[in-house]
Amino acid sequence: MDKTIEEINEKIRSGKVVVFTAEEIIDVVREKGIKQAFREVDVVTTGTFSPMCSSGAFFNIKQQNQKMKFGGGFAALNGVPAYAGLAAADIYMGATAIPDGDPRNSNGRPGKFRYGGAHVIEDLVAGKKVLLKAGAFGTDCYPLRSREQMIGLDDMNDAFLFNPRNCYQNYNVAVNLSDKPIYTYMGKLKPNLGNAYYCSAGQLSPLFNDPYFRTIGIGTRVFFCGSEGYVAWPGTQHNPVAPRLSNGTPQTPAGTVALIGDMQQMSPEWLRAVSFTGYGVTLSVAVGVPIPIIDEDMLRSVSVTDAELKAPVVDYSRYYPFGQGEAKLGEVSYKELKSGNIHIKDRNVPTGSFSSYALARKVAHHLKQLILVGDFLLTQFQAPLPGAAIGKEVAE
Amino acid sequence: MIKTKLAFIFPEKTVEEPITYHLITDYGVRVNILRASIDPGKQGRMVVELSGEEVQISQALNYLESIGVLVSPLAQKIRHLEDRCTGCTACVPHCPTQALDVDRDLWKVSFDPEKCIVCFSCLETCIYHAMAVEEQFA
Numbered sequence: 001m002d003k004t005i006e007e008i009n010e011k012i013r014s015g016k017v018v019v020f021t022a023e024e025i026i027d028v029v030r031e032k033g034i035k036q037a038f039r040e041v042d043v044v045t046t047g048t049f050s051p052m053c054s055s056g057a058f059f060n061i062k063q064q065n066q067k068m069k070f071g072g073g074f075a076a077l078n079g080v081p082a083y084a085g086l087a088a089a090d091i092y093m094g095a096t097a098i099p100d101g102d103p104r105n106s107n108g109r110p111g112k113f114r115y116g117g118a119h120v121i122e123d124l125v126a127g128k129k130v131l132l133k134a135g136a137f138g139t140d141c142y143p144l145r146s147r148e149q150m151i152g153l154d155d156m157n158d159a160f161l162f163n164p165r166n167c168y169q170n171y172n173v174a175v176n177l178s179d180k181p182i183y184t185y186m187g188k189l190k191p192n193l194g195n196a197y198y199c200s201a202g203q204l205s206p207l208f209n210d211p212y213f214r215t216i217g218i219g220t221r222v223f224f225c226g227s228e229g230y231v232a233w234p235g236t237q238h239n240p241v242a243p244r245l246s247n248g249t250p251q252t253p254a255g256t257v258a259l260i261g262d263m264q265q266m267s268p269e270w271l272r273a274v275s276f277t278g279y280g281v282t283l284s285v286a287v288g289v290p291i292p293i294i295d296e297d298m299l300r301s302v303s304v305t306d307a308e309l310k311a312p313v314v315d316y317s318r319y320y321p322f323g324q325g326e327a328k329l330g331e332v333s334y335k336e337l338k339s340g341n342i343h344i345k346d347r348n349v350p351t352g353s354f355s356s357y358a359l360a361r362k363v364a365h366h367l368k369q370l371i372l373v374g375d376f377l378l379t380q381f382q383a384p385l386p387g388a389a390i391g392k393e394v395a396e
Numbered sequence: 397m398i399k400t401k402l403a404f405i406f407p408e409k410t411v412e413e414p415i416t417y418h419l420i421t422d423y424g425v426r427v428n429i430l431r432a433s434i435d436p437g438k439q440g441r442m443v444v445e446l447s448g449e450e451v452q453i454s455q456a457l458n459y460l461e462s463i464g465v466l467v468s469p470l471a472q473k474i475r476h477l478e479d480r481c482t483g484c485t486a487c488v489p490h491c492p493t494q495a496l497d498v499d500r501d502l503w504k505v506s507f508d509p510e511k512c513i514v515c516f517s518c519l520e521t522c523i524y525h526a527m528a529v530e531e532q533f534a
Contacts, residue, residue, distance in 0.1 A: 358483035
């Protein structure tokens with residue numbers, strides 16, 4: 001008997017719901033088998049905490065008596081420029097924006113990128129005020145031409161994160177085949193396969209647990225940096241047509257989601273600005289997606305282990321930036337990546353990650369608790385993500 | 397036998413002296429160079445771990461003082477700000493001495509200052525600003 005989301009929500013309301021994290025469910029299924037576990041388990045929670053560059057915030061700034069049209073003018077928060085090409089009081093602060101005077105990668109030195117859009121977002125979520133500086137050309141209806149003021153979230157009518165691409169379903173493992181160290185969005189890569197970086201929570205990662213987007217779609221409610229957020233749209237670069245293993249998981253970066261959430265509900269515990277030396281500023285966000293166990297296939301999907309998830313190893317010295325050389329140096333499992341060493345071209349290469357598994361686990365446990373106490377209900381998506389309609393026939 | 401980590405600051409005139417050679421052959425001290433930045437004609441800086449008998453080391457330090465080398469206990473220390481650390485492990489493959497290590501069950505990164513040679517690799521690789529330099533004035 002399959003379960004509906006409404007039946008599961010009824011169990012949440014009556015306090016009878018059974019929830020495990022995507023890590024805990026592995027042992028449950030191993031011990032009880034799919035059939036028995038399916039009868040018992042209603043929801044599996046996933047989690048991730050990782051840098052996600054395609055993130056940013058929309059702000060609507062409260063007007064003063066004399067009004068100002070930011071639109072078509074400029075606006076900066078703590079010196080970091082925001083996009084002001086919208087209506088009078090709407091601006092967008094992208095996570096990767098940096099102040100005009102930032103030293104960046106100057107004189108051959110890798111820039112430190114200590115403050116940018118992500119830091120503005122983190123400061124605001126932490127309850128701090130930031131300096132707004134804005135300039136406009138002035139109109140009959142919006143006469144004010146400049147404004148300089150310390151503002152916080154209370155000085156805004158609206159503040160919400162709208163991240164065009166989050167939760168990548170799988171990601172490259174980055175290495176450097178050249179003879180010089182390189183600074184990339186996948187960290188500092190030592191020459192001659194000196195190290196490898198990966199960036200996924202693996203078996204806890206939301207889209208790895210629902211590889212064909214059977215339950216995650218447009219309108220799905222998610223835990224998003226402490227808020228109740230929603231999947232707004234397929235993320236940019238969403239690519240369901242990726243080569244897949246027999247368990248359905250993609251072998252390359254594949255699906256993505258665009259997420260929305262209210263910054264007033266967010267907490268700095270679940271959102272952190274980060275600085276990549278030599279690359280730039282970005283934002284790490286916490287996302288947890290609850291997966292309703294609607295049928296046995298869904299349970300099979302969420303019980304996938306790190307050993308059964310594979311990522312491609314890519315050279316970031318030539319192939320990634322220039323499209324030259326071998327596209328893929330190998331394929332490794334997340335189990336190998338998390339062991340601290342992988343083997344590539346007969347070399348033992350130490351690994352590190354930017355995605356925090358400790359925090360991914362914390363997100364999944366936190367969401368589990370919210371569901372157990374009845375504070376988080378599941379949703380039926382309003383429209384599927386592309387690829388889901390094709391079911392398991394997603395072409396390579 | 398004792399071990400001590402020190403920073404040597406060389407004035408310009410001593411940069412050309414084979415100081416390490418003298419420490420080893422004249423004073424019988426074991427010198428492990430952890431970090432060095434020495435350019436002819438400029439002030440030099442070297443971080444070393446000296447090991448030997450106490451008396452050998454104190455004689456060696458007298459020698460250094462006599463030729464104008466400034467000796468200070470490791471002038472900078474690295475601190476691991478645990479409340480900022482997410483346990484992501486980005487620092488781990490860059491730490492040359494495994495001073496930074498990770499418990500792969502708890503996914504908690506630990507820092508052993510005894511093993512740290514203050515190479516600053518972790519400052520460059522930690523994206524969460526969880527590693528900091530602490531200046532010490534000895």
